[in-house]
Amino acid sequence: MTERAFTPALGRFAPVRFYDPVAALTRERLWRGLLVGYAAPHPDDVIVDVGCGTGSLALLLRRLQPGARIVGVDPDPGVLALAQRKAGEAGAAGAALEWRVGLGDALAPLVGDGAASLVVSSLVLHQCPMAMKRAVLASMRTVLRPGGRLVIADYGRQRTRLMRLAFRAVQLADGVEHTQPNADGVLPGLIAEAGFADVREVEVVPTITGSISIYVARRA
Numbered sequence: 001m002t003e004r005a006f007t008p009a010l011g012r013f014a015p016v017r018f019y020d021p022v023a024a025l026t027r028e029r030l031w032r033g034l035l036v037g038y039a040a041p042h043p044d045d046v047i048v049d050v051g052c053g054t055g056s057l058a059l060l061l062r063r064l065q066p067g068a069r070i071v072g073v074d075p076d077p078g079v080l081a082l083a084q085r086k087a088g089e090a091g092a093a094g095a096a097l098e099w100r101v102g103l104g105d106a107l108a109p110l111v112g113d114g115a116a117s118l119v120v121s122s123l124v125l126h127q128c129p130m131a132m133k134r135a136v137l138a139s140m141r142t143v144l145r146p147g148g149r150l151v152i153a154d155y156g157r158q159r160t161r162l163m164r165l166a167f168r169a170v171q172l173a174d175g176v177e178h179t180q181p182n183a184d185g186v187l188p189g190l191i192a193e194a195g196f197a198d199v200r201e202v203e204v205v206p207t208i209t210g211s212i213s214i215y216v217a218r219r220a
Contacts, residue, residue, distance in 0.1 A: 035122060035153045038151050046068070050104045055099070058072040072097070075101065114144065119140045119144055
């Protein structure tokens, strides 16, 4: 892991131990369920969860497809410790579920070029500077095999006045400079720019912190 700075899971809002209760307020069960539905994991998949946080998405994927190998990557050792604890309490610890400390723009040394068939990520890119958004997406493409799938849940274009107002809570926690491009709808273009094909925004979920979009794409 490099010693570059990263934005904690809750930004300036609260310590990471409060992440799961706060995330639950964002209709998390709905949008995570949609993400997993579009991911449609297979038994032989190698899945990389970028910015896995406390492991909620990785554990949901494992429950749905216990035969898949799942690698959760996050730069925060503290949040990975919470993920490991949750996995143990859920009886999901094992060789098929791995936790690795690292940044999203340096996935290849952790996973291997072209090693993954599916890359997922949730609520990560909106916290990143523009250069890092591009670097993370490029890194995701690098670790995907040709034809591999990408599914992202994150704050996307805030289409209504109400959602733009709600999104201010996220901007208060994570900063306007990094979050505003997401609110302006930049993600589909960045995903395509990184070399992905068939980029689509397939769902938009209104929440009390702004709308969360589900994006799908594949490595050409």
